[in-house]
Amino acid sequence: MTRLLVVIGGALGVLGRHEVTTRVRRWGATASGATLLINAPGSLLLGLVAGWSTPAVPDWLLPLLGVGFCGGFTTFSSHAVQVAAALQERRLLQGVADLAISLVLGVALASLGWWLTT
Template identity: 40%
Template sequence: MTLLLVLAGGALGAVCRFLVDAAVTSRLPAGRPWGTFVVNVAGSALLGLAAGAGSGLPGWIGPLVGTGFCGALTTYSAFAYETVGLAADRHSRRRAAGYVVATLVVGLGAAALGWLAGARILGNTPI
């Protein structure tokens, strides 16, 4: 059953990643990895929310949402690939460094806020 939950969440997360990336990239300036940034931050917030809610959620939520959906929605490989691509262009090296810092700071902040929100919604004590 757990495997099916991960598969279902992964299928939904992958489709959402594709759709969000396409929507974001079509609306913002080309040459910048905004789509990957948005899905990684959103996935961090959602995973933080689920983790903060913890045992207040049914046991099947973790495999479906955490491992499956968030695992397929977010992407470290695209983040790394896009960072290397930016860094390879000597005119974009600062942009590459900014992308790394922004992804880490905003992603960790989103996860922390999600965690606190999840803990408060279900009355768990936040860290």
């Protein structure tokens, strides 16, 4: 049952990421900007789920939302490729800034979510 919850959550997360990315790219966002708009709320949601995961919470919550949905919705690999591309193209400031902003914002939002639910 746990695997099925992860699969369902992952499928919904991937579809959500596709929709958000497609829409924000149409509005003129860069690939890095679209990834940031995915990873930031995904980090907050994962922090909320992790903080809320106690023995009193249903067993399905973490596999469905935390592992499945957040795992499918957020994208570290796309972010890594975007930073690497910026560095290869000698856009050092953009690559380092993108990396720093994403890491700091992601950790801050995950921590905020965790703090709000504990």
